[in-house]
Amino acid sequence: MAILVDKNTRLLVQGITGKAGGFHARSCMEYGTNLVAGVTPARGGETFDGKIPVFDTVFEARQQTGCNATMIFVPAEFAADSIMEAVDAGIESIICITEGIPVLDMMKVRAGMAGSPSRLIGPNCPGIITPGQCKIGIMPGYIHKPGKVGVVSRSGTLTYEAVWQLSSRGHGQSTCVGIGGDPINGTSHLDVVRMFNEDPDTEAMIMIGEIGGTAEEEAAAWLADNCKKPVAAFIAGATAPPGRRMGHAGAIVSGGKGTAAGKIEALQAAGIEVAQTPADMADALLRRVARG
Amino acid sequence: MNIHEYQAKELLDKFGVTNTPGGVASTPEEAEKVARSLGTNNLVVKAQVHAGGRGKGTFTNGFKGGVHLCKTANQARDIAAQMLGHTLVTHQTGPEGRVVRKVLISQSVEIARELYFAILIDRAISAPVIVASTEGGVDIESVAARSPEKIVRMPVNPLYGLLPFQTRKLAKLLGMASGEMRLACKLFANLYKLFIRSDCSMVEVNPLVVTKGGDVLALDAKFNFDDNALFRHPEISAYRDIEEEDPREVEASKSNLSYIGLDGNIACLVNGAGLAMATMDIIKHHGGEPANFLDVGGGATEQQVTEAFKILISDKRVKAILVNIFGGIMKCDIIAQGIINAVKAVHLPVPLVVRLEGTNVEVGRRLLNGSNLPLVAATDIADAAQKVVAAVQPA
Numbered sequence: 164m165a166i167l168v169d170k171n172t173r174l175l176v177q178g179i180t181g182k183a184g185g186f187h188a189r190s191c192m193e194y195g196t197n198l199v200a201g202v203t204p205a206r207g208g209e210t211f212d213g214k215i216p217v218f219d220t221v222f223e224a225r226q227q228t229g230c231n232a233t234m235i236f237v238p239a240e241f242a243a244d245s246i247m248e249a250v251d252a253g254i255e256s257i258i259c260i261t262e263g264i265p266v267l268d269m270m271k272v273r274a275g276m277a278g279s280p281s282r283l284i285g286p287n288c289p290g291i292i293t294p295g296q297c298k299i300g301i302m303p304g305y306i307h308k309p310g311k312v313g314v315v316s317r318s319g320t321l322t323y324e325a326v327w328q329l330s331s332r333g334h335g336q337s338t339c340v341g342i343g344g345d346p347i348n349g350t351s352h353l354d355v356v357r358m359f360n361e362d363p364d365t366e367a368m369i370m371i372g373e374i375g376g377t378a379e380e381e382a383a384a385w386l387a388d389n390c391k392k393p394v395a396a397f398i399a400g401a402t403a404p405p406g407r408r409m410g411h412a413g414a415i416v417s418g419g420k421g422t423a424a425g426k427i428e429a430l431q432a433a434g435i436e437v438a439q440t441p442a443d444m445a446d447a448l449l450r451r452v453a454r455g
Numbered sequence: 456m457n458i459h460e461y462q463a464k465e466l467l468d469k470f471g472v473t474n475t476p477g478g479v480a481s482t483p484e485e486a487e488k489v490a491r492s493l494g495t496n497n498l499v500v501k502a503q504v505h506a507g508g509r510g511k512g513t514f515t516n517g518f519k520g521g522v523h524l525c526k527t528a529n530q531a532r533d534i535a536a537q538m539l540g541h542t543l544v545t546h547q548t549g550p551e552g553r554v555v556r557k558v559l560i561s562q563s564v565e566i567a568r569e570l571y572f573a574i575l576i577d578r579a580i581s582a583p584v585i586v587a588s589t590e591g592g593v594d595i596e597s598v599a600a601r602s603p604e605k606i607v608r609m610p611v612n613p614l615y616g617l618l619p620f621q622t623r624k625l626a627k628l629l630g631m632a633s634g635e636m637r638l639a640c641k642l643f644a645n646l647y648k649l650f651i652r653s654d655c656s657m658v659e660v661n662p663l664v665v666t667k668g669g670d671v672l673a674l675d676a677k678f679n680f681d682d683n684a685l686f687r688h689p690e691i692s693a694y695r696d697i698e699e700e701d702p703r704e705v706e707a708s709k710s711n712l713s714y715i716g717l718d719g720n721i722a723c724l725v726n727g728a729g730l731a732m733a734t735m736d737i738i739k740h741h742g743g744e745p746a747n748f749l750d751v752g753g754g755a756t757e758q759q760v761t762e763a764f765k766i767l768i769s770d771k772r773v774k775a776i777l778v779n780i781f782g783g784i785m786k787c788d789i790i791a792q793g794i795i796n797a798v799k800a801v802h803l804p805v806p807l808v809v810r811l812e813g814t815n816v817e818v819g820r821r822l823l824n825g826s827n828l829p830l831v832a833a834t835d836i837a838d839a840a841q842k843v844v845a846a847v848q849p850a
């Protein structure tokens with residue numbers, strides 16, 4: 164069953180006529196995702212790759228194709244508006260890849276989305292993949308295998324590392340969700356682990372986090388009280404100097420808060436197996452599973 | 456992005472946030488002029504550097520202290536002469552210190568009470584939050600540890616902003632008398648406006664003072680800006696002082712690379728911030744010291760990769776380089792071509808360990824093998840870390 168996306172998902176790509184948007188729309192299509200539409204204002208009427216209709220607006224794309232997910236490749240300056248356009252059109256899953264959206268814009272998006280049935284994943288995220296069924300994002304499809312491990316992560320390439328380790332050991336993934344590296348985003352670790360907990364296809368989870376904020380601690384507290392499935396985690400940034408933004412807008416230790424050590428402590432207190440190094444992520448989960 | 460105290464003052468003035476009268480000076484003569492124009496014999500001269508601990512710092516010319524009180528314009532001039540063009544070392548500058556190019560001459564005030572007032576973004580609730588305390592003039596973290604009940608936290612609804620009743624409530628919680636409320640509320644409201652209109656990630660006024668004369672003003676203000684929003688704030692970007700930044704980071708920013716300089720001798724070139732942090736972590740785990748954080752990102756061009764490589768090679772501290780790429784958007788053949796071009800442009804002086812995986816990996820590996828570059832190939836991330844740490848050990 165997996166979570167959020169599967170072979171029935173109908174994908175729209177906002178920004179499909181751009182270089183990155185087009186490249187990744189094609190890549191998702193090649194993976195087997197059901198790409199049904201693209202949107203770029205003023206380019207309506209064109210066809211992408213000879214088969215996918217391009218519309219001027221999301222509401223038209225929704226009306227004409229019934230798309231129920233969107234992948235947003237719109238520049239940072241305009242991306243918040245694109246998210247709200249998708250929300251307005253009722254698109255159920257909104258995956259925003261764009262990095263660099265101002266924090267205050269995202270604050271308004273969150274406030275504006277309150278009560279909406281749409282789910283936003285990201286921004287500044289690699290996307291989401293249910294292996295074998297649907298890829299919405301920039302991840303390399305070939306490293307993934309269908310299976311039973313749910314993966315949730317703030318990172319892109321560090322997630323691929325974990326997935327590669329799992330696949331190499333014969334353990335596939337139910338769904339991999341990249342929630343992105345921004346301090347204010349649409350979906351948290353906690354949101355995703357709740358879904359994994361409910362999903363009959365997910366039997367174990369890997370949570371990948373990094374310095375900054377308290378998302379991992381919140382997820383750990385909930386998992387301790389509510390989840391019987393085995394969970395492993397890795398926190399990046401133990402060696403990052405305080406007060407510096409480490410690439411991701413959200414990866415910053417501020418006023419002593421959001422340290423890797425603090426997160427690791429909270430995770431271990433919740434009975435979660437924490438990988439000592441990024442090479443150890445899949446093995447950490449296998450150790451936890453072996454403990455029973 | 457950090458800004459100088461005198462630039463912070465400019466911002467405060469622009470938004471009508473009351474602060475102490477003063478002016479910036481680049482020469483002792485200018486300092487004398489500014490001091491005279493203030494029309495007071497209660498002056499303070501402050502060295503302008505992007506670092507705290509100025510008061511207790513020492514200049515390399517022997518002059519002690521980056522903050523000095525004085526009584527006359529002539530004294531201000533003489534103090535400025537001891538500071539300008541000289542190097543100030545504080546516990547935050549590192550032993551090499553910072554050259555002082557400007558000083559701020561301000562009127563010193565008679566403080567009745569010192570308060571703390573900050574505005575930050577609370578990620579957990581996705582909203583701005585005011586953090587305030589009657590315990591100003593000290594490190595807020597120690598207040599939080601000793602007396603958490605003395606800290607007020609007031610979230611602001613992002614849709615309405617800071618409402619007038621909230622400013623009045625804050626004033627009361629901070630012990631303002633009825634007669635002081637109007638000035639305090641105006642300061643809070645204007646500071647909030649500054650925060651939002653300048654896309655700040657944090658504003659910290661410590662101390663916010665009530666003077667013996669009954670004025671309410673910001674004695675010192677520190678700002679952090681949302682880097683993601685600088686594109687829409689040319690006026691803030693203009694405040695950037697390149698001399699205060701790590702030269703390696705300045706070079707990297709010219710090529711739009713995400714780079715942070717550290718103190719070690721193993722340079723890293725990685726795609727993705729999480730993987731870059733994790734690469735630093737695993738190098739350390741295996742006994743090495745990372746020289747930097749560098750994320751070439753998903754959309755990096757061959758040119759950027761070449762520039763990144765050149766910056767790493769140009770750092771004399773670097774004794775080995777680890778390239779760790781897991782290609783999603785980033786294609787392994789682009790990385791490989793970038794490395795080849797960089798090494799051709801600049802002679803490779805140190806061992807290079809390369810670990811590639813992901814999109815177009817076979818093409819990338821073929822390119823590297825075919826180039827006959829003296830590099831060490833690694834299979835996975837642990838293998839890569841072990842190999843690069845071994846490469847810096849003495850033979």
